[in-house]
Amino acid sequence: MLTDRFLRDRRGVSLEAGERARLEAAISETKTVDARKIIARAGEWLDQSTLLVEGIMSRYLDDRNGLRQLVAIHLPGDFVDLHAYPLKRLDHDVGTMTPATIAIVPHVELDAITEQMPELTRKLWFATLLDAAIHRAWLFRLGRLDAIGRVAHFFCETNVRLLSAGLSDGRQFNLGLTQADVAEICGLTTVHVNRVVRHLREEGLCIFRNGKVEILDAPKLARRGQFDPSYLYIDDPSSPPPPDQRPRR
């Protein structure tokens, strides 16, 4: 199903069968889009949102000189611009990075869901806040890490996200991004990303070639990027479960 990967392995908020069916029914159409196409522009009024089925998409802000800062990348299973539902108007552009398959969900369908299914509504809300949590990790990356740490952190994050989408084996994954893309994500120049990539390779941490990432030493890479995956809210039996009783304070 198109929504199979949506909120997969997210503790406490994975969809029930009925919820998944309801969301699936809300899809008005699916289509394929070429790489490097703009799906929605900043300031546009939107009446639909985009669920990413296949491929990689991004959200970005332009600066005055035509340079871009990516604020998010989206992987299969992500409800890319669900936040356009409450916001109605976006503050940034949304586009594809690779060829992509997307499913369209009209906002009138989401109106119906919010009227009738409060539990599913909370899960959709959760999905948008997960994006916000990733924004925060990216803020940490840009504000507190050096160039090597930023790229290391990005690779770690993407590995974990793709793993939960079933698109990485935990050691190797295909990203389809260029060094220039990584530069726009990490707030660096392509030249310096190239040097960072070489450094990571020479240190035996990971190899980035032809858009593919091979992680050689995951613990060391995570340490270098100060990466802790808890902000991704992925179901992990080894982390402490929610308290039986809601905690009081």
Added chain:
Amino acid sequence: MLTDRFLRDRRGVSLEAGERARLEAAISETKTVDARKIIARAGEWLDQSTLLVEGIMSRYLDDRNGLRQLVAIHLPGDFVDLHAYPLKRLDHDVGTMTPATIAIVPHVELDAITEQMPELTRKLWFATLLDAAIHRAWLFRLGRLDAIGRVAHFFCETNVRLLSAGLSDGRQFNLGLTQADVAEICGLTTVHVNRVVRHLREEGLCIFRNGKVEILDAPKLARRGQFDPSYLYIDDPSSPPPPDQRPRR
């Protein structure tokens, strides 16, 4: 009322009288908190959220060396950690920067609201996504602006936000932050923030002294920080209104 400033002047999502009353009724208690106190820690399971009535609060991530990256600052009227309602567990710490008055909203009350009031639910959702939009602006700041631009952008943003909260006259406002705080926000060192502040003063853009900001040349300051307030979604008669009919694509 305690919620008077919440979603004030936000086009299309300002609260109706009944909604405001319902939210007000959801408040279980209010309290005052000293400056520099932690309200919630990363990883904690929460069953309540915090509405900021007076004072300034922040959210931040710690790095390995004990340095912090602020990911948000909150002003009176902000529902600081409303995102804890869908997320249940935070990925960051929440604390006060100045002495503050806060109102507590138990999540069980929010359960009731999401069951009974879908329109108000969408507005609460909107409020959390507004925070995400501000995260994105901060990402732009850290990724694409130099030190002077970052501080200029931050002052512009804060001025607009305080203006809509009725706490700035558009030219001057009291922030109660130190240069070290600004450094943690802008991903700089205190030493360099000091240099930037001097530069902004000498260029006649703005004066930052004793936690107070005086804006001398708002247009120039905005240009220097590439600041465009549309991401704050504040009601502004001069910006284009939503289309009468929902747009189709």
Added chain:
DNA sequence: GTTTGCGATTAACCTCGATCATCACGATTC
């Protein structure tokens, strides 16, 4: 009046990453 301590300020030095330039390689295209 002295002490303490926080915050602001300034200087000296150095490093990381930007900038500019060139070159290699492969895939298209004509």
Added chain:
DNA sequence: GAATCGTGATGATCGAGGTTAATCGCAAAC
């Protein structure tokens, strides 16, 4: 086959901002 273009690789140079450290102003505490 030549030309073009996107992507990656690498060297030389430079400057913004980090680091370290010293000093100052001022308010609170004693």
